[in-house]
Amino acid sequence: MASLVRHLTFDCSDAHRQGTFWAEVLGGKLADDDFPGDPEALVTADGITMLFVTVPDAKTVKNRAHVDLQPTDRTRDEEVERVVGLGATIVGDHRKPNGRGWVTLTDLEGNEFCVECSAAEREAIISSGN
Template identity: 65%
Template structure:
């Protein structure tokens, strides 16, 4: 039997607060037993849970691993605007004039993540390339 990834674990200064932000990003819920002040908090996302744990150290450098998000019901640009309103900050805008590219954001504790084009945007882009060729 294969080994499964049970959780992606992210160190944080305040597990519950950061998990609450990510629950909003992913439009998911926290675990029923998660409460403010808890040392751990779980975002129950489809596919794999994201576990936030409180650690004493602060983030000091760029992430070695990050999440790439692909919106399902919104465009990439709509998703970026929604996430900025939730409290994300812009790190780098790598969108291209032809619609390709991504946007790198950071969560409230500075952990970087990327927002890619939606599947519909990718399909539309592929169709435009096929027509041009």
């Protein structure tokens, strides 16, 4: 039998702060026993569980892996605006005039993630032949 991915784990300097941010981004929730100052924070959301672990080392290089988000009930651009409002920072804009592309952002501690087109946007692009 193969293994299952239980959760994605991220090292960080403030597990509760990172967990709170990602719970808001994903529409998920922190575990009931996670509080400010705790060394770990567990976020559960539809389709993913993320664990944030406080470590003494700061992030120093680009992530080798990252999360790609696809909005479910808004457009890519609306989602970018929403997550920027939560504290994310845009670090790369790869949107194209034909509607394709993505935006690269960083979370509160500099971890990269991308926001892609929604399924509806993707279907509209394909239907238009772009």
